[in-house]
Amino acid sequence: TVTESNMAITMALQGGIGIIHSNMSIKEQADQVHAVKKFKNGFITDPVCLSPNHTVEDVFRIKAELGFSSFPITDSGKMGGTLVGIISNRDTAFLEDPTIQIKEFM
Incomplete structure:
Protein backbone atom coordinates (compact mmCIF):
# COMPACT_ATOMS: atom_id res chain seq x y z
CA THR A 1 0.00 0.00 0.00
CA VAL A 2 1.27 3.49 -0.83
CA THR A 3 1.41 5.48 2.40
CA ILE A 9 4.89 1.60 10.73
CA THR A 10 1.40 0.39 11.65
CA MET A 11 1.28 -1.91 8.65
CA ALA A 12 4.73 -3.32 9.43
CA LEU A 13 3.65 -4.11 12.99
CA GLN A 14 0.79 -6.11 11.50
CA GLY A 15 3.08 -7.97 9.10
CA SER A 22 6.24 10.01 -4.32
CA ASN A 23 3.77 12.89 -3.99
CA MET A 24 6.25 14.85 -1.89
CA SER A 25 9.74 16.25 -2.26
CA ILE A 26 12.80 13.99 -2.15
CA LYS A 27 13.67 15.39 1.30
CA GLU A 28 10.16 14.70 2.60
CA GLN A 29 10.36 11.15 1.22
CA ALA A 30 13.74 10.66 2.91
CA ASP A 31 12.32 12.01 6.19
CA GLN A 32 9.41 9.55 5.95
CA VAL A 33 11.77 6.63 5.33
CA HIS A 34 13.98 7.78 8.21
CA ALA A 35 10.98 7.84 10.58
CA VAL A 36 10.03 4.29 9.59
CA LYS A 37 13.58 2.99 9.93
CA LYS A 38 13.97 4.53 13.42
CA PHE A 39 10.95 2.56 14.60
CA LYS A 40 11.76 -1.03 15.52
CA ASN A 41 9.33 -3.47 17.13
CA GLY A 42 7.44 -0.72 18.88
CA PHE A 43 10.59 0.95 20.18
CA ILE A 44 12.68 3.77 18.85
CA THR A 45 16.18 2.38 19.21
CA ASP A 46 18.07 5.67 19.00
CA PRO A 47 15.77 8.35 20.41
CA VAL A 48 16.44 12.06 20.29
CA CYS A 49 17.21 12.91 23.91
CA LEU A 50 17.19 16.32 25.52
CA SER A 51 18.71 17.56 28.75
CA PRO A 52 16.97 19.50 31.52
CA ASN A 53 18.89 22.57 30.29
CA HIS A 54 17.21 22.56 26.87
CA THR A 55 14.46 25.11 26.35
CA VAL A 56 10.88 24.78 25.22
CA GLU A 57 12.03 26.52 22.06
CA ASP A 58 14.44 23.60 21.46
CA VAL A 59 11.56 21.15 21.91
CA PHE A 60 9.42 23.00 19.35
CA ARG A 61 12.31 23.24 16.86
CA ILE A 62 13.20 19.55 17.07
CA LYS A 63 9.53 18.59 16.91
CA ALA A 64 9.13 20.64 13.71
CA GLU A 65 12.31 19.17 12.18
CA LEU A 66 11.74 15.52 13.07
CA GLY A 67 8.02 15.22 13.75
CA PHE A 68 8.37 13.69 17.21
CA SER A 69 6.01 14.79 19.95
CA SER A 70 7.72 13.28 23.00
CA PHE A 71 11.33 13.21 24.10
CA PRO A 72 13.21 11.41 26.86
CA ILE A 73 15.06 13.80 29.15
CA THR A 74 18.42 12.49 30.35
CA ASP A 75 20.91 14.14 32.66
CA SER A 76 23.39 14.48 29.78
CA GLY A 77 20.89 15.05 26.97
CA LYS A 78 22.25 11.95 25.25
CA MET A 79 21.30 8.31 24.89
CA GLY A 80 22.96 6.37 27.70
CA GLY A 81 22.51 9.16 30.24
CA THR A 82 20.32 8.72 33.30
CA LEU A 83 16.65 9.15 32.44
CA VAL A 84 15.23 12.02 34.51
CA GLY A 85 11.89 12.49 32.75
CA ILE A 86 9.89 12.57 29.55
CA ILE A 87 8.46 15.66 27.89
CA SER A 88 5.43 15.57 25.60
CA ASN A 89 2.97 17.93 23.92
CA ARG A 90 0.90 18.05 27.08
CA ASP A 91 3.86 19.45 29.01
CA THR A 92 4.48 22.33 26.62
CA ALA A 93 1.02 23.11 25.23
CA PHE A 94 0.21 25.96 27.60
CA LEU A 95 3.65 27.40 28.29
CA GLU A 96 3.86 31.01 27.20
CA ASP A 97 7.62 31.57 27.51
CA PRO A 98 9.55 29.48 24.95
CA THR A 99 12.87 30.40 26.59
CA ILE A 100 12.04 28.51 29.78
CA GLN A 101 14.29 25.53 30.46
CA ILE A 102 12.77 22.08 30.74
CA LYS A 103 14.07 21.67 34.30
CA GLU A 104 11.96 24.64 35.40
CA PHE A 105 8.65 22.85 34.81
CA MET A 106 9.53 19.17 34.70
Missing part, protein backbone atom coordinates in the same frame (compact mmCIF):
# COMPACT_ATOMS: atom_id res chain seq x y z
CA GLU A 4 3.34 7.78 4.74
CA SER A 5 5.46 6.83 7.74
CA ASN A 6 2.75 6.43 10.41
CA MET A 7 0.73 4.00 8.33
CA ALA A 8 3.88 2.22 7.10
CA GLY A 16 2.35 -5.81 6.06
CA ILE A 17 4.40 -3.43 4.01
CA GLY A 18 3.90 0.23 3.22
CA ILE A 19 5.52 2.05 0.32
CA ILE A 20 6.30 5.72 0.85
CA HIS A 21 4.54 7.60 -1.94
Whole structure:
Protein backbone atom coordinates (compact mmCIF):
# COMPACT_ATOMS: atom_id res chain seq x y z
CA THR A 1 0.00 0.00 0.00
CA VAL A 2 1.27 3.49 -0.83
CA THR A 3 1.41 5.48 2.40
CA GLU A 4 3.34 7.78 4.74
CA SER A 5 5.46 6.83 7.74
CA ASN A 6 2.75 6.43 10.41
CA MET A 7 0.73 4.00 8.33
CA ALA A 8 3.88 2.22 7.10
CA ILE A 9 4.89 1.60 10.73
CA THR A 10 1.40 0.39 11.65
CA MET A 11 1.28 -1.91 8.65
CA ALA A 12 4.73 -3.32 9.43
CA LEU A 13 3.65 -4.11 12.99
CA GLN A 14 0.79 -6.11 11.50
CA GLY A 15 3.08 -7.97 9.10
CA GLY A 16 2.35 -5.81 6.06
CA ILE A 17 4.40 -3.43 4.01
CA GLY A 18 3.90 0.23 3.22
CA ILE A 19 5.52 2.05 0.32
CA ILE A 20 6.30 5.72 0.85
CA HIS A 21 4.54 7.60 -1.94
CA SER A 22 6.24 10.01 -4.32
CA ASN A 23 3.77 12.89 -3.99
CA MET A 24 6.25 14.85 -1.89
CA SER A 25 9.74 16.25 -2.26
CA ILE A 26 12.80 13.99 -2.15
CA LYS A 27 13.67 15.39 1.30
CA GLU A 28 10.16 14.70 2.60
CA GLN A 29 10.36 11.15 1.22
CA ALA A 30 13.74 10.66 2.91
CA ASP A 31 12.32 12.01 6.19
CA GLN A 32 9.41 9.55 5.95
CA VAL A 33 11.77 6.63 5.33
CA HIS A 34 13.98 7.78 8.21
CA ALA A 35 10.98 7.84 10.58
CA VAL A 36 10.03 4.29 9.59
CA LYS A 37 13.58 2.99 9.93
CA LYS A 38 13.97 4.53 13.42
CA PHE A 39 10.95 2.56 14.60
CA LYS A 40 11.76 -1.03 15.52
CA ASN A 41 9.33 -3.47 17.13
CA GLY A 42 7.44 -0.72 18.88
CA PHE A 43 10.59 0.95 20.18
CA ILE A 44 12.68 3.77 18.85
CA THR A 45 16.18 2.38 19.21
CA ASP A 46 18.07 5.67 19.00
CA PRO A 47 15.77 8.35 20.41
CA VAL A 48 16.44 12.06 20.29
CA CYS A 49 17.21 12.91 23.91
CA LEU A 50 17.19 16.32 25.52
CA SER A 51 18.71 17.56 28.75
CA PRO A 52 16.97 19.50 31.52
CA ASN A 53 18.89 22.57 30.29
CA HIS A 54 17.21 22.56 26.87
CA THR A 55 14.46 25.11 26.35
CA VAL A 56 10.88 24.78 25.22
CA GLU A 57 12.03 26.52 22.06
CA ASP A 58 14.44 23.60 21.46
CA VAL A 59 11.56 21.15 21.91
CA PHE A 60 9.42 23.00 19.35
CA ARG A 61 12.31 23.24 16.86
CA ILE A 62 13.20 19.55 17.07
CA LYS A 63 9.53 18.59 16.91
CA ALA A 64 9.13 20.64 13.71
CA GLU A 65 12.31 19.17 12.18
CA LEU A 66 11.74 15.52 13.07
CA GLY A 67 8.02 15.22 13.75
CA PHE A 68 8.37 13.69 17.21
CA SER A 69 6.01 14.79 19.95
CA SER A 70 7.72 13.28 23.00
CA PHE A 71 11.33 13.21 24.10
CA PRO A 72 13.21 11.41 26.86
CA ILE A 73 15.06 13.80 29.15
CA THR A 74 18.42 12.49 30.35
CA ASP A 75 20.91 14.14 32.66
CA SER A 76 23.39 14.48 29.78
CA GLY A 77 20.89 15.05 26.97
CA LYS A 78 22.25 11.95 25.25
CA MET A 79 21.30 8.31 24.89
CA GLY A 80 22.96 6.37 27.70
CA GLY A 81 22.51 9.16 30.24
CA THR A 82 20.32 8.72 33.30
CA LEU A 83 16.65 9.15 32.44
CA VAL A 84 15.23 12.02 34.51
CA GLY A 85 11.89 12.49 32.75
CA ILE A 86 9.89 12.57 29.55
CA ILE A 87 8.46 15.66 27.89
CA SER A 88 5.43 15.57 25.60
CA ASN A 89 2.97 17.93 23.92
CA ARG A 90 0.90 18.05 27.08
CA ASP A 91 3.86 19.45 29.01
CA THR A 92 4.48 22.33 26.62
CA ALA A 93 1.02 23.11 25.23
CA PHE A 94 0.21 25.96 27.60
CA LEU A 95 3.65 27.40 28.29
CA GLU A 96 3.86 31.01 27.20
CA ASP A 97 7.62 31.57 27.51
CA PRO A 98 9.55 29.48 24.95
CA THR A 99 12.87 30.40 26.59
CA ILE A 100 12.04 28.51 29.78
CA GLN A 101 14.29 25.53 30.46
CA ILE A 102 12.77 22.08 30.74
CA LYS A 103 14.07 21.67 34.30
CA GLU A 104 11.96 24.64 35.40
CA PHE A 105 8.65 22.85 34.81
CA MET A 106 9.53 19.17 34.70
